[in-house]
Amino acid sequence: EGVMTQSPATLSVSPGERATLSCRATQNVGSNLAWYQQKPGQAPRLLIYGASTRATGIPARFSGSGSGTEFTLTISGLQSEDFAVYYCQQYNNWLTLTFGGGTKVEIK
Amino acid sequence: QVQLQESGPGLVKPSETLSLTCAVSAYSISSDYYWGWIRQPPGKGLEWVGSAHHSGNTYFNPSLKSRVTISMDTSQNQFALNLISVTAADTAVYYCARLSVPAGAFLDYWGQGTLVTVSS
Numbered sequence: 013e014g015v016m017t018q019s020p021a022t023l024s025v026s027p028g029e030r031a032t033l034s035c036r037a038t039q040n041v042g043s044n045l046a047w048y049q050q051k052p053g054q055a056p057r058l059l060i061y062g063a064s065t066r067a068t069g070i071p072a073r074f075s076g077s078g079s080g081t082e083f084t085l086t087i088s089g090l091q092s093e094d095f096a097v098y099y100c101q102q103y104n105n106w107l108t109l110t111f112g113g114g115t116k117v118e119i120k
Numbered sequence: 121q122v123q124l125q126e127s128g129p130g131l132v133k134p135s136e137t138l139s140l141t142c143a144v145s146a147y148s149i150s151s152d153y154y155w156g157w158i159r160q161p162p163g164k165g166l167e168w169v170g171s172a173h174h175s176g177n178t179y180f181n182p183s184l185k186s187r188v189t190i191s192m193d194t195s196q197n198q199f200a201l202n203l204i205s206v207t208a209a210d211t212a213v214y215y216c217a218r219l220s221v222p223a224g225a226f227l228d229y230w231g232q233g234t235l236v237t238v239s240s
Contacts, residue, residue, distance in 0.1 A: 044224060044225075046224075046226035046227070048166075048227070050166075054232075055215055055230040055231065055232055055233050056166065056215075056227070056230060057230070058226060058227060058228050061220070061223075061224055061226040061228075062224065067228065099165065099166055101166075101226065101227070103224050103225035103226055106219075106221065106224065106225030107179045108168075108179065108181070108182065109156075109168040109171070109225055110168065111165060111166040111167065111168065112165075113165045114165045114166075
């Protein structure tokens, strides 16, 4: 089972700026990578699947890229509702799902 | 819109069994999708617990495999989690979710989560 490592653990960004989050896998997961957003007291929400496909209703300012072992989630023009914790999840081996440790995006 | 709702005791004693149910509405669990459980200890990240299909196929986190079962009740359109021999380390918010298989085992619909505390 692979390990997913997210960096940085915390990212301080000003509203309107761009946030770039990283997710690294210890094994090749192809494009089988999803990103989730979680706000305090809420369940995670699917943002991206297939490394780069936005889920239904997700704004275009969220974009995902990468394949293999290196992935990036970019949030362009951060809005107040985007400050949250973001998790990546691999499903290449969908019999065993693994999440990254999360990146908290906070207001600078 | 698919909706999932967890239910079960909020407090379980050490060494006992944690039992939760996830009721699904607006979608049949007898479909080709898988259904799963994910947990989150207070202040920590997400951990996949296990996934199941109405055919009887189940897959579990290797670290929990010896203690966990997931069962499907298609007549009630719900599925259940049982975790035996719990300790304080099993204290967490437990979420049920749908896995968007065969498109991929990402989790497209989630319940709101239920906090289970293991304490005497």
